[in-house]
Amino acid sequence: MRVRFWGVRGSVPVPGDKTERYGGNTSCVEVTSASGTRIIVDAGTGIRRLGKDLMRDESESGKEVAHLLISHTHWDHIQGLPFFAPLYQSGNHLYVYARRRDDLHLRTVFTSQTGDPYFPTSIEEAKAQISFRELADSARFEIADVQVACTRLNHPYVATAYRLSVDGASVAYVSDTAPFSDILFENEFIARPPMTLRPLPEVDRAKLGLMRDGVVRLCEGADLVIYDTMFTPQDYQKFPHYGHSRPRDAIDVCREAGANRLILFHHAPERSDAEVDSILADARVEASRLRAPFTLDAAYEGMEIELGKPRTESSPPTQRRLG
Amino acid sequence: MEVTFWGVRGSIPAPGPGTIRYGGNTSCVSVRTAENALLILDCGTGARNLGLALLAEDSPDRFASGGGEAAILLSHAHWDHIQGFPFFGPLYVPGNTFWIYGPAESSALLEGILEGQMAPQYFPVQTLKNMGARIDIAAMTAGQPREILGCVVKTALNPHGRAGAMAFRIEQGERSVVYASDAGYGPGGPAPDVLALYRGADLLIHDSTYTPADRLRYPERGLASVVEAAAAAIRAGVRKLALFHYDQDYSDTDVDALVEHARREIGAAGATSIEVCGAAEGSTLTV
Numbered sequence: 001m002r003v004r005f006w007g008v009r010g011s012v013p014v015p016g017d018k019t020e021r022y023g024g025n026t027s028c029v030e031v032t033s034a035s036g037t038r039i040i041v042d043a044g045t046g047i048r049r050l051g052k053d054l055m056r057d058e059s060e061s062g063k064e065v066a067h068l069l070i071s072h073t074h075w076d077h078i079q080g081l082p083f084f085a086p087l088y089q090s091g092n093h094l095y096v097y098a099r100r101r102d103d104l105h106l107r108t109v110f111t112s113q114t115g116d117p118y119f120p121t122s123i124e125e126a127k128a129q130i131s132f133r134e135l136a137d138s139a140r141f142e143i144a145d146v147q148v149a150c151t152r153l154n155h156p157y158v159a160t161a162y163r164l165s166v167d168g169a170s171v172a173y174v175s176d177t178a179p180f181s182d183i184l185f186e187n188e189f190i191a192r193p194p195m196t197l198r199p200l201p202e203v204d205r206a207k208l209g210l211m212r213d214g215v216v217r218l219c220e221g222a223d224l225v226i227y228d229t230m231f232t233p234q235d236y237q238k239f240p241h242y243g244h245s246r247p248r249d250a251i252d253v254c255r256e257a258g259a260n261r262l263i264l265f266h267h268a269p270e271r272s273d274a275e276v277d278s279i280l281a282d283a284r285v286e287a288s289r290l291r292a293p294f295t296l297d298a299a300y301e302g303m304e305i306e307l308g309k310p311r312t313e314s315s316p317p318t319q320r321r322l323g
Numbered sequence: 324m325e326v327t328f329w330g331v332r333g334s335i336p337a338p339g340p341g342t343i344r345y346g347g348n349t350s351c352v353s354v355r356t357a358e359n360a361l362l363i364l365d366c367g368t369g370a371r372n373l374g375l376a377l378l379a380e381d382s383p384d385r386f387a388s389g390g391g392e393a394a395i396l397l398s399h400a401h402w403d404h405i406q407g408f409p410f411f412g413p414l415y416v417p418g419n420t421f422w423i424y425g426p427a428e429s430s431a432l433l434e435g436i437l438e439g440q441m442a443p444q445y446f447p448v449q450t451l452k453n454m455g456a457r458i459d460i461a462a463m464t465a466g467q468p469r470e471i472l473g474c475v476v477k478t479a480l481n482p483h484g485r486a487g488a489m490a491f492r493i494e495q496g497e498r499s500v501v502y503a504s505d506a507g508y509g510p511g512g513p514a515p516d517v518l519a520l521y522r523g524a525d526l527l528i529h530d531s532t533y534t535p536a537d538r539l540r541y542p543e544r545g546l547a548s549v550v551e552a553a554a555a556a557i558r559a560g561v562r563k564l565a566l567f568h569y570d571q572d573y574s575d576t577d578v579d580a581l582v583e584h585a586r587r588e589i590g591a592a593g594a595t596s597i598e599v600c601g602a603a604e605g606s607t608l609t610v
Contacts, residue, residue, distance in 0.1 A: 012368060012371060012406075012407075013335075013336035013338055013368060014338065014371075015332075015336055015337060015338035015339070015342055015346060015347025015368075015604075016338070016343065016346070016348075017343050019338060020339075020340055023338060023339070024336070024339070024347065025336075025338050045335060045336055045338075048335060048571075073444045074444075074445060074446060074447065075406070075409075075445055075446060078445075079335075079406070080335070082402075083335050083571075104444055109444050112439065113445075116486075117399065117400040117401070117436060117484070117485065117486055118401060118402055118405075118440075119402060120485075120544070120545075156443075157443050157444065187443065189447070189448065189450075242447070243447065
């Protein structure tokens, strides 16, 4: 399988010379199997460039299928979708997956996003076929040759982590999530950090423990773990109620899970390239001090990682499948 | 008046090495009057950097301590004109006051549009009411001037999307700045009331999303070409034209070419007294 990063930023896109190296687009990661199955995780602004890339070869236009897994529907994870060019090519088929909610249909989230007065063309008028699939918290299913597993995360309004396994390799996408220790996030707005000395109710602690177990299991033996590490320890102290982790939280999960490689992801919008460099350097020092036996990197736009069985000459050229 | 560009891009933010000089943030412009009043035109992602500047310790506005006040004029509610609103820091400081204006049939509808962006499925703050600042939202009707923070603000509606996009003329004393983003003119160019709004402005900030070729390619998008921008400036007899709202796929070099194109148009029309510039993120024009 091949993993490509099209957007690595959290919260809001940040153009400019301070983000030139890591990139300013919001979250979007593409995973393609050796046989050409294409799965896209999240549709931040990075998906616009992916769409352009897929549309480049017109000879194969309008024949293909892609699968979009949405971690949650906060803006930085969906705001690029209306600019995904293959949607406007008839014959293409996009499957959109996200967690089922009691209070809102998945389709409604995207039709409101692209409806009047916010956007000129409703996603319902797009020429491509779009199907929505709502998922249970711990769903397991197959997309062609790819095994998909889900587990819920600790984030306001709830997010989902995904593990994709194919070609003898697996990648876990864990974004967005807070650590599983101080606050249990559900659907309510949390206005300010809780009193640090007040212990969590036992029932919340138990729920968080199970949630963390689920994440560790999801990452077990993964070749690659992509993890929301938007916060420094200082950020977390100030904003524990925002729902994001520190590199140390990701390192601990990956150690317990016996993962092979950790990618820091969902960089804060205010982070300059130099600051991401130094967060990465610090995380590497911490990982080696803890004797964590894995490689650690920071995601950047354009980063490309091959895992497991390589694509062969006879496999279709995956970069030209959809569009 | 001092006019500063915080976001000059259309449709969607376009980060990357190709947009460093003009900038990749979506539409946001600030106008500071001689009396130090602050009016903000549109709230694309550029508003994030404006907010950071207003909250800086050396800013004279007292936004950091909750003593700030500004008006926000929204041309319309497409994402690239409102998506920076949730990331505009001064809105989260209790005590600050924001007067928000935009085209809508009622103030309640305009509030509903802004609330829609903050809804829990899209943004963790969940509602405008959790932001902290005092927010007063009022619908504006095209053609009815209003006095806002010591300025006279006149409006007209340009064709764009279903509901149109509002153009604003901010007048203070003898000086005037016009903001006309997303202007999808018909073949005849600006309507008479729109042309009257632009007439003789010291500065016209005008939609120049496209080259003429791309304008023909995407006629349904309701966005102006650089030639239409230049023609509007010539017909209205403005002093200065700032090109604005560039297509997300245009590189800095492409925008340089747009600026050259506008200058040629204006030269060919013999209107050489009109200055032309390409709006660039972080740059300030004094009117």
